[in-house]
Amino acid sequence: MSLIAVTVIGHDRPGIIAEATSALAELGINLEDSTMTRLRGHFAMMLLCEGDTTVSQVERALGDLAADGTLQVSAREVDRDEPGTSSGRPYVLTVHGGDRLGIVSAVTSVLARAGGNITDLTTRLTNDLYMVVAEVDLPVDADESVLAAELTAIGRQLGIDVALRAQETDVL
Numbered sequence: 001m002s003l004i005a006v007t008v009i010g011h012d013r014p015g016i017i018a019e020a021t022s023a024l025a026e027l028g029i030n031l032e033d034s035t036m037t038r039l040r041g042h043f044a045m046m047l048l049c050e051g052d053t054t055v056s057q058v059e060r061a062l063g064d065l066a067a068d069g070t071l072q073v074s075a076r077e078v079d080r081d082e083p084g085t086s087s088g089r090p091y092v093l094t095v096h097g098g099d100r101l102g103i104v105s106a107v108t109s110v111l112a113r114a115g116g117n118i119t120d121l122t123t124r125l126t127n128d129l130y131m132v133v134a135e136v137d138l139p140v141d142a143d144e145s146v147l148a149a150e151l152t153a154i155g156r157q158l159g160i161d162v163a164l165r166a167q168e169t170d171v172l
Contacts, residue, residue: 004029004049004058005078010071012043020045020073023061027053037122043071048078088117088137090167091144093151095132097160099125104132107162110150115139130160135167 008020021031029051036045049058058075066073095107108118111134120135138147148164155162 001050001052002054003032003078003080004051004053004055004075006045006047006049006058006062006073006075008043008045008047008062008065008071008073010043010066012038012041013070016043016065016071017045019065020047020062023064024049024051024058027051027057027061029053029058088139089142090169091116091136091138091164092167093132093134093136094163094165095130095155095160097130097155097158098128099130100158100160103130103158103160106154106158107132107151108134110147110154111136111138114142114147114150116142116147136164 006020006024008016017036024031024047029049031047031049033048034046036043038044055075055077059073062073062075065071093107093111095103097103104121104123108121111118115138117137118134119137122133124131138144144164151162151164
């Protein structure tokens with residue numbers, strides 16, 4: 001069984017997800033993990049799929065998506081990393097403020113120096129308001145109060161509000 005990463009990027013339109021996942025299901029590929037977003041009219045999707053198939057078979061099956069030239073589709077086999085349980089503590093970082101150069105770089109650098117691993121990141125610009133939401137795993141020995149103070153200081157320098165809070169755990 002192969003683990004294949006599929007990316008679809010291009011101009012957004014209705015039906016992209018339905019078409020892509022239908023083609024993969026017809027090929028007998030199981031969709032394991034996925035993420036999708038729309039960025040100012042552009043579509044971006046990443047899928048991790050498992051099946052008894054090859055990369056070229058996947059690309060052929062998804063060929064109709066890219067036929068009109070508005071989407072780019074790629075597939076590649078990836079190593080099978082076992083999903084691990086994080087030894088860190090989950091947090092959510094939020095940023096709100098006026099848009100300016102370097103916001104993401106500044107706050108993520110603070111997290112990286114503390115050994116934080118960003119597991120999800122979303123940014124959004126609406127008019128002049130810039131927003132960042134990041135899920136972060138922090139090492140168990142990270143000092144939350146020191147990290148929060150560093151993030152607050154960066155926020156003051158950039159004229160933005162920065163908050164770090166423990167993430168609520170969801171029960172599935």
